[in-house]
Amino acid sequence: MTQPSSLAEIAQRLQGYDPQALPAGHVNAFLAELVQPVAQQETLPLMQALGRILAQDVVSPISVPPHDNSAMDGYAFRGSELHSDQPTPLKVVGTAFAGAAWQGQVQAGECVRIMTGAIMPAGLNTVAPQELVKTEGDAVLVPAGLLQAGDNRRLLGEDLMAGQVALSAGSRLSPAACGLLASLGLPTIHVWRQPKVAYFSTGDEILSLGEAPREGAVYDSNRYTVAGMVQALGCELIDMGVVRDEPAALEQAFRQAAQQADAVITSGGVSVGEADFTKAMMKKLGDVAFWRIAMRPGRPMAVGRISEAGHSAVLFGLPGNPVAVMVTFAAFVRPALQQLMGWKAPALPLLKARSMEALRKKPGRTEYQRGTVSRNAEGQLVVSITGNQGSGVLSSMVQANGLIVLGHDQGHVAAGDEVDVMMFDGHL
Ligand SMILES: Nc1nc2c(c(=O)[nH]1)N[C@H]1C(S)=C(S)[C@@H](COP(=O)(O)OP(=O)(O)OC[C@H]3O[C@@H](n4cnc5c(N)ncnc54)[C@H](O)[C@@H]3O)O[C@H]1N2
Numbered sequence: 001m002t003q004p005s006s007l008a009e010i011a012q013r014l015q016g017y018d019p020q021a022l023p024a025g026h027v028n029a030f031l032a033e034l035v036q037p038v039a040q041q042e043t044l045p046l047m048q049a050l051g052r053i054l055a056q057d058v059v060s061p062i063s064v065p066p067h068d069n070s071a072m073d074g075y076a077f078r079g080s081e082l083h084s085d086q087p088t089p090l091k092v093v094g095t096a097f098a099g100a101a102w103q104g105q106v107q108a109g110e111c112v113r114i115m116t117g118a119i120m121p122a123g124l125n126t127v128a129p130q131e132l133v134k135t136e137g138d139a140v141l142v143p144a145g146l147l148q149a150g151d152n153r154r155l156l157g158e159d160l161m162a163g164q165v166a167l168s169a170g171s172r173l174s175p176a177a178c179g180l181l182a183s184l185g186l187p188t189i190h191v192w193r194q195p196k197v198a199y200f201s202t203g204d205e206i207l208s209l210g211e212a213p214r215e216g217a218v219y220d221s222n223r224y225t226v227a228g229m230v231q232a233l234g235c236e237l238i239d240m241g242v243v244r245d246e247p248a249a250l251e252q253a254f255r256q257a258a259q260q261a262d263a264v265i266t267s268g269g270v271s272v273g274e275a276d277f278t279k280a281m282m283k284k285l286g287d288v289a290f291w292r293i294a295m296r297p298g299r300p301m302a303v304g305r306i307s308e309a310g311h312s313a314v315l316f317g318l319p320g321n322p323v324a325v326m327v328t329f330a331a332f333v334r335p336a337l338q339q340l341m342g343w344k345a346p347a348l349p350l351l352k353a354r355s356m357e358a359l360r361k362k363p364g365r366t367e368y369q370r371g372t373v374s375r376n377a378e379g380q381l382v383v384s385i386t387g388n389q390g391s392g393v394l395s396s397m398v399q400a401n402g403l404i405v406l407g408h409d410q411g412h413v414a415a416g417d418e419v420d421v422m423m424f425d426g427h428l
């Protein structure tokens, strides 16, 4: 395996790299070079594979459906016998059930009673749903003008043909994908190992739940937002709680995290404040860059690699502010973890919606505002910000169903202007 590039080497390849004012897009380009996929496979029963990432292309061993079959309960006949201007009379000569084919020969003017999913009898290509026809004894009258040859028949392999790639390596197993693999009769599936992601919060003012409140202290919300985002993405969480702003404790935590995890995430202690032992420890133990990103919220962030006992982990030192944690996770950590997972995730589509309010925005940084997208009386998509946009205010995050993304070069937005919105998709 080739030696991964150092941060300095990656930075050298990036045009306009400025750690004091890094455009958000540069951060993604940097991370794309820094992060290596876990690239270890495991074989899982399909029932346990939901949310996992396929390690190999799955080639369909069979065709689905395996035969032409009926899409309706009704009567199967030759479409060429349909009269266009008058009802078509047919004689019922047998019954085809799903799982019990009808084997006989069908002559001109004859039809077979057929159930949904039953194999089409030889030579027949059209099904008249039973609600459409008139029956009398073993005679059936198919009305004119309602059907065409080939109607209500599902073709062999119309979902997948044997030998076709059903799903490619790097796709995520959604419920639909699991269903598709089950339809191919595959009991087990090769997926990438789940990355292990260690997280701890730093800061002497951070209280764990259950601790008594004290002056100047706040409860650790970042532990819960990060745990949720990591797990919703499909990574395994190593929850390390709160670590005191104290060199020995931090060193031990970083070493323990780097030894076990593929990625280490921390929050707090990456800005310019005084009691920032976190930063010093990251520098001591790893190859780490400290950035000020041209964005809001989420300005300071540390990124790099941290190694222990020959094991290296990607490090994300997120800012302490609770909304900054979520926004930097969505913008940078999520795509990086997707890469670590081996997930070739399609880029999130941005929605265009009209802003209900004027928004102040300085060109030269990307801004994320919490908003609710809905439809107005004219049916247009509109978006409204959810109140206080302070980077510590989680309630406006909870109320939002997406983030308004105001691009690097954009200036003020007037009420009624179109803006981009990144909709939440269950991961934030
Ligand atoms: N002079 C400057 N001051 C600050 C700057 C700056 O550029 N120059 N950047 C500001 C921004 S933006 C942010 S974000 C913060 C980031 O600072 P740190 O990463 O060092 O984070 P802390 O100072 O430890 O915490 C910031 C804030 O968040 C609260 N916090 C921290 N951890 C948690 C947690 N686990 N759960 C809930 N809340 C948490 C903490 O109490 C602080 O209120 O720096 C600004 N200052």
Ligand code: MOO
Pocket: 295, 296, 297, 298, 299, 300, 319, 321, 323, 324, 391, 392
């Ligand atoms: O990262 Mo800070 O929260 O922008 O405010």
